[in-house]
Amino acid sequence: MAQKVRDVMTPEPVALPLDAPLTEAARLMRDQGVGGVLVTQAGRLCGLLTDRDIVVRAVAEGRDLRGTRLDQVCSAGVVTIGPDDETGAAVRLMRERGVRRLPVVEDGRAVGIVSLRDVIPEGDDASAYTTGGELAGG
Incomplete structure (x- = not known):
């Protein structure tokens, strides 16, 4: 029987x-031990910010880190998956989009996040599953 995303996702994602x-997002990532934060507007998912986004879109560009808001550096148009989808579908989406994280959405609300580490077979090299960084929303 195929495994469902809800069985491997991290519930109640940081948002x-x-x-x-x-800076608030960076502190939350550090304190919660996560590599991504969901970005919301009026309670609805509208983006994803990863640790890589911080490095590439803020630090490397020399932005004022204290004055930068998430809307200036997060990935918008994020691809999502449902909790009842199979983990194989998550792997395919990650591979197609070149991302390592997918927000899990149910009834329009983010209920979790699934990372490549959650869905690849143990011992496999995660880099073989994606085609390039996480700038496309992962």
Whole structure:
């Protein structure tokens, strides 16, 4: 029997509003031990911010980290998956989109996040599953 995304996802993902400061997201990632934060507007998912986004879109560009908001550096148009989808579908989506994380959405609400580490067979090299960084929303 195929495994479902809900069986491997991290429930209650870390989320912040679109206008939150970048430094708040970085602190949350550190304190919660996660590599991505869901970005919301009026409680609805509108983006994803990863640790790589912070490095590439903020630090490397020399942005004022204290004055930068999530809407300036997060990935928009994020691809999502449902909790009842099979993990194989998550792997295919990650491979097609070149991302390592997918928000899990049910009834329009983010209920979890699934990472490549959650769905690949143990011992496999994660880099073989994606085609390039996480700038496309992962």
